[in-house]
Amino acid sequence: MKNVLYFFSICLFLVSCNKSDKKVNTESTVDSAIVSGNQVAKELQDLNKAVSASPGNPSSYNDRAKYYVLHNELDFAYNDLAKGFQIDTTYMPLYNTLADFHMHKGEPAQAKAALEKALKINKKSYMTYVKLGELFYLVKKYDLAFEKINEGLKINKYYSDAYFWKGMIYRDKKENANALSNFMTAVEQDPDNFKAYMQMGILSIETGKKDALDHFNAAVRIRPNSTEGYYARAYYYQTNKDLDKAIQDYTKVTEIDSTYTNAHFNLGIIRYELKVIDLAAVDFSRAIRCNPKYAEAYYMRALCEEAKNKNEEALADLEFAISLKPDYYIAKQAVTRINSTIKILNK
Numbered sequence: 001m002k003n004v005l006y007f008f009s010i011c012l013f014l015v016s017c018n019k020s021d022k023k024v025n026t027e028s029t030v031d032s033a034i035v036s037g038n039q040v041a042k043e044l045q046d047l048n049k050a051v052s053a054s055p056g057n058p059s060s061y062n063d064r065a066k067y068y069v070l071h072n073e074l075d076f077a078y079n080d081l082a083k084g085f086q087i088d089t090t091y092m093p094l095y096n097t098l099a100d101f102h103m104h105k106g107e108p109a110q111a112k113a114a115l116e117k118a119l120k121i122n123k124k125s126y127m128t129y130v131k132l133g134e135l136f137y138l139v140k141k142y143d144l145a146f147e148k149i150n151e152g153l154k155i156n157k158y159y160s161d162a163y164f165w166k167g168m169i170y171r172d173k174k175e176n177a178n179a180l181s182n183f184m185t186a187v188e189q190d191p192d193n194f195k196a197y198m199q200m201g202i203l204s205i206e207t208g209k210k211d212a213l214d215h216f217n218a219a220v221r222i223r224p225n226s227t228e229g230y231y232a233r234a235y236y237y238q239t240n241k242d243l244d245k246a247i248q249d250y251t252k253v254t255e256i257d258s259t260y261t262n263a264h265f266n267l268g269i270i271r272y273e274l275k276v277i278d279l280a281a282v283d284f285s286r287a288i289r290c291n292p293k294y295a296e297a298y299y300m301r302a303l304c305e306e307a308k309n310k311n312e313e314a315l316a317d318l319e320f321a322i323s324l325k326p327d328y329y330i331a332k333q334a335v336t337r338i339n340s341t342i343k344i345l346n347k
Contacts, residue, residue, distance in 0.1 A: 043067065051080075058084040058091040069100045077101050092121040096128055099135070108139050126155035130162045142169050160190030167199060176207055187218075194222045194229070201232055205239075212236050227253045227260055234266070243270050254286075261290040265297055272300065277307050295325040302334060311338050311345075 047064040054060050061084035068077035081101060084094045095118035102111035112135055118128045129152030136145035146169060153162050167182035180203060186196035201215035213236055219229035234249030247270055253263035268283030281304035287297040302317035315338055321331045 056087060058087045058094060061087070062091070062093050062097050065094075065097050066100070069097060069104055072104065074101060074104060090121055092118050092125060092128075095121070096125075096131055099131055103135060103138065108135055111135055124155055126152040126159055126162075128152075129155070130159060130165060133162070134165050137165055137169055137172075140172070142173065145169055158189050160186045160193050160196070163189065164193060164196050164199075167196065171199065171203065176203060179203060192222050194219055194226070197222065198228065198232060201236070205236065225256060227256050227263070230256070231260070231263060234263070238266065238270060243274065246270055259290050261287050261294065261297075264290060265294070265300070268297070268300055268304075272304065277304050280304050281308075293324055295321040295328060295331075298324070299328070299331050299334070302331075306334070306338055311342050314338055 044064075044067060047060075047067055050060045051064055061080040065077045065080035065084065068074070068080065077097075078101065081094060081098055084091060088094075095114045099111040099114040099118075102108070102114060112132070115128050115132050115135065118125060122128070129148050133145045133147075133149035133152065136142070136148060145165065149162050149165055152159060156162075163182045163186040167179045167186065170176075170179035170182060180200065183196045183200045183203070186193045187200075190196075197215045197219040201212045201219065204210070204212035204215060213233070216229060216233035216236055219226075220233060223229055230249045230252045234246045234253065237243070237246035237249060247267060250263045250267045250270075253260050254267070257263075264283050264287040268280045268287065271277075271280035271283060281301055284297045284301035284304065287294055288301070291297070298317040298321035302314040302321070305311070305314035305317065315335060318331050318335050318338070322328050322335070325331070
């Protein structure tokens with residue numbers, strides 16, 4: 001059972017920390033959930049004030065649009081971009097943000113067109129070259145990505161995100177030493193580069209280095225209201241058997257975002273291991289409420305019910321898990337085991 005629980009946890013960590021693998025997404029290392037909390041709310045409040053103070057300034061709308069894109073509020077982002085373009089169609093940063101908007105929507109062709117328009121306005125925009133490199137990275141055209149990023153670095157060799165995206169390319173190519181070197185350069189140029197710290201932490205876990213916690217601590221410091229930093233650190237604690245701290249960080253994730261399915265599930269895994277069965281069952285139920293088609297959560301809740309001798313409830317959850325995942329072998333094994341128990345009890 002412990003091997004099964006560990007497998008669940010590591011799969012969830014990789015899914016949560018590498019969401020960009022499944023679709024084009026400009027913030028591949030940033031949790032897509034809406035982040036709540038005083039810091040983020042104040043940030044948006046300040047952006048709203050800036051728009052109110054300068055309603056004719058396209059930069060105010062662009063800044064707020066960037067915030068909305070980052071937090072996956074794409075309808076609001078679109079509205080602000082439209083207002084910015086109404087004021088000034090030649091304001092180049094709007095095109096960079098428009099590219100981020102399209103990348104979040106999985107529209108690389110439209111993103112590329114926006115960036116090419118930006119470069120027509122300002123051929124010396126190093127950020128635009130690097131963003132083009134990011135786009136080519138996301139569609140796995142690594143040679144073109146390097147070419148555009150290096151063009152940006154020729155204009156500004158201190159631009160942190162350029163080194164971050166070079167690191168991501170090397171990471172995809174399994175050149176971990178080069179990846180780490182570029183991530184380190186990224187944080188040297190910008191000590192608040194959250195994405196680079198996150199990737200260094202994940203890379204440290206994958207390569208067995210012992211400094212992952214330092215990187216995740218830095219990420220949490222930079223974005224104390226981001227689910228991703230807490231989730232990654234919680235996973236680190238969980239795999240290193242520091243379960244009290246893991247519970248604290250997973251709980252923090254659910255306080256920031258109550259719909260974070262994997263955090264609820266991993267809380268359940270830990271509490272099941274600790275034999276706190278009632279609380280584990282609650283965690284798995286919360287994971288199911290977030291994702292009613294989460295077969296593994298039904299399976300784990302069934303194990304909790306089995307431990308409490310609620311065999312009929314356990315069977316119902318197992319049958320539903322199997323209906324969601326017909327090849328779910330361990331769930332079928334559990335059905336056989338519980339049916340055998342029922343027969344013994346009924347003799």
